[in-house]
Amino acid sequence: MTGRIPPLAGAELWQAVMRAAAGRCQCRGACGKSHAKSGGRCDLVHGGYVRHSGGGTVHLIAAPADPAALLLPPHKVAALPRSALVAWCGPCFDHARTTARRACEQAATDEPDALFGT
Template sequence: MSGRVPPLAHTGLWQAVMAAAAGRCQCRGTCGKNHAKDGGRCLVVHGGYGQRHGTGTVRLLAAPAEPADLLLPPHRAAALPKAALAAWCPACLDATTRGARRACQSGAAPAEPDALF
């Protein structure tokens, strides 16, 4: 993880989450993509480049691992322990949050990725 720029605040917690994730987005399909060609996990790494032309350097975020917890108010999300956090690329985080909001509005549980077996 050396040479990668951490955020300005809570660097210890962020670095612990990134170390547990090996600096790679931990999305396993809750964003709506199955990531099948990626071995079931998003390939985006912190400090790498986006998949689209002109996206620039990707900065991973430490956010709640459970899609429903993404809807928590900021003060409650900030109080979550390290074990309840995951590394997210901005694209997967945004798509998963949108899915959680839709599920909350419809009264259904947030979509989980398809089981392999």
Template sequence: MSARIPPPADLGMWQAVIAAAAGRCQCRGACGRSHAKEGGRCGREHGGYQQHHGGGTVRLLAAPADPASLLLPPHRAATLPKRALAAWCPTCHHGARTAARKTARAVAPAAPDALFDL
């Protein structure tokens, strides 16, 4: 698979999101890193090489731009319009999802099960 071959999915949507991002991850710190060395935005580009986290070729993902929306079930995330999507490198995507999960757990108190509420 070369750097120019997109993933086997909705190619039109993926290509539009990656083109709007100029082929670069759009994370600006939602993953928990400041990306200060890259000017505040992740420097990973589609088809580029990543030194850390196992190395290899970077394959950008088209996923919800809002970190809270990264927790949507796949069938709901698939219905989002292009303007609600962003390009993410796998490392930033994972970090942003993890941070969103932690935030969601901290904000939402555990609700009692209504079936056994007396």
């Protein structure tokens, strides 16, 4: 785990997720990108460099594997088991969460209004 500095809280869980991910973002397109150049999986590694999205050092986070679960409140995410978590880079996490939020908002607007429905 050289070069990987764990977060202050939940370090053991974060390290377990990073070990399972081999220190690489596990996004396979939930962010809207195909990641075709890297075999269908994001190629950003913890401690590496992001050339896009403003640049800078990559800091992977452990977050829900299911993009819909990215919308859960923090206390519910903290209660998820290790098996429900994967490693996300910042750009993939942000885009996947935005996509999930938009899908949720779209589903809510597609439902008929109970007060004014027929």
